[in-house]
Amino acid sequence: MTRIGIIGSQGRMGQAIAQAVEAAGCTLAGGVGRGDDVRELAASSDVLVDFSSPAALEANLVAARQAGIPILIGTTGFEDSHHAQIDAAAQDIAVLQTGNTSLGVTLLAHLVREAATRLGDDWDIEIVEMHHRNKVDAPSGTALLLGEAAAQGRGISLAEHTDSGRDGHTGKRKDGDIGFAALRGGTVAGDHSVILAGEQERITLSHMAENRMIFAHGAVKGACWLLDKRAGRYRMGEVLGL
């Protein structure tokens, strides 16, 4: 039976993933939190699943590399330097990093890419997300991955066309930018809408997570999918055949 080790095991997602591991008929190798030794967990796991904090990334990648096992990273809030660390680790082990492990969002990203490819640059793209009051990063990892999908569809760089957190006298909207707005409150598991706004018409593509078990089941599926993969960086779309 596949042994899955959870990083961030006492968190909201860590606890959901433990349930999903059981439901999938896998074995829970154990879990670690802040201050625990992730190398010990890696030594007794076939694959690691990380839903913790960007601060934990370096130690997690070192542990997975030393043990020679794959890692699925669902943590969000990464900066460019974190992505460089993930790329480096993917030279030696299989790594899947995604801001959202659900089937619905993975499909939504395809739809957004397609819409952005087909609609002209005169359609403005805005991404709105809402999450529970305890979420610490914004925009959400999902909003960013949907923004990436839109940017890819348009053939532009998201980094050069992001407009996030408008406030005050901002001036008019810059042509071609992809806008982000983040709402926080209550217990919302994760709502995302991509609005394509044209002349006299508007398309909204949305996903509403009703329960974080959808992320947990996707994470376990992704972790098991990674088991026989060569070193490299993989996407959730590959797991789900999208």
Ligand SMILES: NC(=O)C1=CN([C@@H]2O[C@H](COP(=O)(O)OP(=O)(O)OC[C@H]3O[C@@H](n4cnc5c(N)ncnc54)[C@H](OP(=O)(O)O)[C@@H]3O)[C@@H](O)[C@H]2O)C=CC1
């Ligand atoms: N990709 C996806 O589909 C999804 C991604 N996420 C992301 O997953 C992450 C976790 O979310 P959530 O479970 O809600 O958050 P929580 O805050 O509930 O859980 C995070 C857990 O990680 C632990 N942790 C913090 N720092 C470290 C560390 N250095 N090493 C090991 N463990 C550590 C925390 O411990 P302590 O409490 O002591 O700090 C806590 O138990 C977030 O980045 C979130 O955005 C969430 C849902 C879906």
Ligand SMILES: O=C(O)C1=N[C@H](C(=O)O)C[C@H](O)C1
């Ligand atoms: O922190 C959360 O809760 C979530 N985080 C992920 C994100 O940043 O997009 C995925 C999901 O939306 C829930």
